Amino acid sequence: MGAIATTGNRGKGVRSDCFVTLELTDQGGIQLQVESKVAVMYGDSIRKETLEILDFFGINNASVKIEDSGALSLVIAARLEAAIKKLIPSEKNWLPAMQDENRYTTARDRNRFSRLYLPGNSPNLMINAGIHKPDGIILDLEDAVAPDKKDEARFLVRNALCGINFYGAERMVRINQGERGIEDLNYIIPYNVNLVLLPKCEKPEQLQAVNEQIRKIQQKYNQTNPVWIMPIIESALGVINAYPIASFTGNTVALAIGLEDYTADLGTRRTAEGTESFFARSMVVNAARAAGIQPIDSVFSDVGDMEGLRQNVLRSKALGFDGMGCIHPRQIVVIHESFAPTPEEIEKAKKIVFAFHKAQELGLGVVALGTKMIDPPVVKRALNTINLALKMNKLAVNWRESYDQI
């Protein structure tokens, strides 16, 4: 009997996944057994692709069992490849086709109100994530994956980056801490990741290691697309070093805070009011603003409490944050609505921006509303509000034409 590897998930409640049992044998060719709830529709194609993959990795004798609960082809391939690589090392990769829709890049200063965490080993949550229109999706290789599943999650995340359409959401991956995190990059960087989240960031040197590895991989694959970094501050030391971290490299576009680990590090507990994290959150906001990047708040973990979430976002916005994480798609709308400028804010901004344009047309150096002078930072904030309102369809593109007539 040869070595046996298993990957994936099976059992009650498992959907869109499969469980692969692979045993290498000395002779007898490939013994393939497929049990699938979509056998009538896809049984033949599952069998065919499995044989192709085994052949690709040079496996001629093996016993393979696939227990399929409706997994997409790219999921089955990831599970099988992970099982194979548990038993035999290989430099080869069996990749699903990179979808054309997945080739986009993202701007440094794009909206990052919401970013949806998706456990890196749960395919069923990935497939429809993009339809809920988060600003970003995070394929999480770190805390959302059980330690013994971290290897196989890499293949699933890689295949998802190639084959799952996230409908314009910024494509993010949270890598692991330390050496494992650096290795994670090999599985994701070649497949058009827009942004890498770096957990438990305490020192700028951590960013350096990540960036060096990204550069190496991009050179190897001849890629020049921007890969942004979002360090996550999750400890007392991280908070103290927030500014050096935020300002260390040019491709750091946002600084996030993770409050579960931070409060644990402080030896306290997270509360609804958040008094215990006020300092840390303010530090992160200040450091990010000082470095000219976006400050991003932690997740709100009670997915049933939409009103609590709304209050939380409003506090977050008041503190100066530009966005927050979410762990359930239904949180996205609440987060977007609460970060969005209010009708009053938009009205006020319209007046100021209108006066600003008028002053420019007239060649005036000073913007005035009635008899009141408007300072340049106020104008800048009003312009930001208008831009946001436009992006979020809260204001018509040609608003100034109709505004003129009021």
Added chain:
Amino acid sequence: MIKSDKLVTNAAGRIVPTIINGKPAVPYMGVGKYKPEGFRAAPKIASCADFPEDGNKVIANLKEALLKAGLRDGITISTHHHFRNGDLVATQIFDIAHELGIKDLMWYPSASFPCHEPMTKYLEDGTINRIEGSMNGALGRFTSEGKMKGLGVLRSHGGRYQAVQDGEVHIDIAVIAAPTADQFGDANGVNGPAACGPLGFALADSQYADKVIVVTDNLVPFPCIPWQINGNYVDYVVVMDQIGIPEKIVSGTTEITKSPDRLLLAEWSAKFCDEAGLIYDGFSFQAGAGGTALSIGIYFSEILRERKWKARFARGGSNKYLVKMLEEGLVEYILDGQTFDLDGVRSMRDNPHHTWTSPFTSYNYHGKGNFSSLVDIVILGATEVDVNFNANVVTHSDGYLLHGIGGWQNTLFGKCVILPIPLFRDRMPVIRDEVTTICGPGELIDVIVTERGIAINPLRTDLIEKMKNSSLPIRTIQELKDEGEKICGVPAKPKFTDEVVAVVKWVDGTVLDSIRRVVS
């Protein structure tokens, strides 16, 4: 008796038999095309002289009542499904028939549920020849594998009434399980331990069957008020310890969905209705019991509350959410076919604005109109839809028969029929080139709402025009189909033999499609 014979291609392009269980059948001719001449069936004339003057029709037990009613080989016995999965009566009838060695019965339920799985052994041993009605779960599987002796016939709730009324199906013995009844046979479903709400599905049975047996576990002195079933139709009354399992009758499990994907479907469906101008002060809608349909009701409520509008009526299946709308004054009337929880039962019993209906008032196509065509918005489900908007509710993409039609076909006559369905379930694409089985012709299905876009039937140029500048993702059905197949891969078709194992009837009694034996 020939199971099925003389196949022809009908107006839906499907090959269907014109001989079904030895009797001639008309192939589907198109929506509203088949208009039979002649007269309805009529029950035998009865005489008061043959019934007890004191009105007491109680018989010692079900077996005796069945024997008195003329239980014998080859007859048709009907039951109804008001107790859903908590029914304790239907199986007992066939236990008795089996014990007496009776053969070749036709079971004519208004629907079947998982609790009826024991019927498979009576289908196997010949006690039951076939089911005409619905074949759910295990019974469907049994049928699909070609094991049923006779040919299965699937009818809608309205089609069931029509078939009895038109004389297509003659019921020899109707057994009406009633949560409350008096000795005379008057009965209702709103009181008693097995309270289920209305008894409308048993109306045709009471009116047209040769013999009618009312079975109850809550006998009250005359009069049983309200009398949803009149004792004047009833031959015998049987009292039992328990006729249904309450928690399975009103399961209370129909809750608003928590699935973000389904909530998105609900949100888009409601938004679509609003943007297309389908919601107005005095509009009407059909509320389904599924999680998605319930959530749409919540969105409707928000819109109505905000604008101080009211729906004139809602068509149930009712449950606590719809009752809440009624009690809040967002809906003026509930016209109810069945109640799905105790709030529904209570409301129907106590609130004159919550009224019971039968397939005669709501669905029967061979009547002088029915109110399903008066409903503005109808929200329905489907197992599959094809690029011509034809939809399937009875078979799955693997070819197996697993569900009945229910009132689904009948509600298609509403003014705007919307199907919120996921583009794929796990890996099963829902939009196909051609549905495995046609249950509803595409011309009656207006809008398909999926999580990746909304397709409007090209026949509805009015809706297309109204949604021209919508912020919702309006796409063609072909685009949606292509996207589903891009994600899942193109599915292989199920393999069937030539043998027809069941047919799907259209609301007018014509044969819409055939279901064939699967190659397993």
